[in-house]
Amino acid sequence: MKKIVVCTVCPKGCAITVKDCGSQGVYYAGHSCERGKTYAAEECAAPKRILTASVRVQWGNRHMLPVRTTAPIPKDQLMAAMKALKKITLEAPVDFHQVILSDIVNTGTDVVSCMTVEREGMQ
Ligand code: SF4
Numbered sequence: 153m154k155k156i157v158v159c160t161v162c163p164k165g166c167a168i169t170v171k172d173c174g175s176q177g178v179y180y181a182g183h184s185c186e187r188g189k190t191y192a193a194e195e196c197a198a199p200k201r202i203l204t205a206s207v208r209v210q211w212g213n214r215h216m217l218p219v220r221t222t223a224p225i226p227k228d229q230l231m232a233a234m235k236a237l238k239k240i241t242l243e244a245p246v247d248f249h250q251v252i253l254s255d256i257v258n259t260g261t262d263v264v265s266c267m268t269v270e271r272e273g274m275q
Pocket residue numbers: 159160161162163164165166183184185186187188189
């Protein structure tokens with residue numbers, strides 16, 4: 153079966169054709185470099201994504217905090233990870249890049265804050 157994978161490793165965004173994904177005779181076309189071939193192979197075998205989301209914050213100068221995983225996690229774990237994040241309510245202050253949740257859904261990847269949240273009334 154043929155699959156088109158858009159490489160996200162660099163801004164060029166090559167459309168890579170992968171034929172017979174998962175078989176012995178995998179065929180790649182359209183990649184401009186080896187990094188794209190590696191990406192396409194990974195995307196074919198076990199796709200991963202960076203997860204971005206928001207979590208609730210109490211006592212802060214904002215109510216929601218944007219967060220993200222420090223590395224891509226398996227695509228089939230994204231919903232479980234979202235559910236885990238939905239259960240979290242942080243208490244301000246929160247620092248930029250503070251670990252919010254370690255080893256989310258046993259992926260070995262941490263979730264960190266994408267910004268600072270000050271405690272309400274403290275500057
Ligand atoms: S295949 Fe290479 S050049 Fe093309 S997008 Fe991927 S990393 Fe960039």
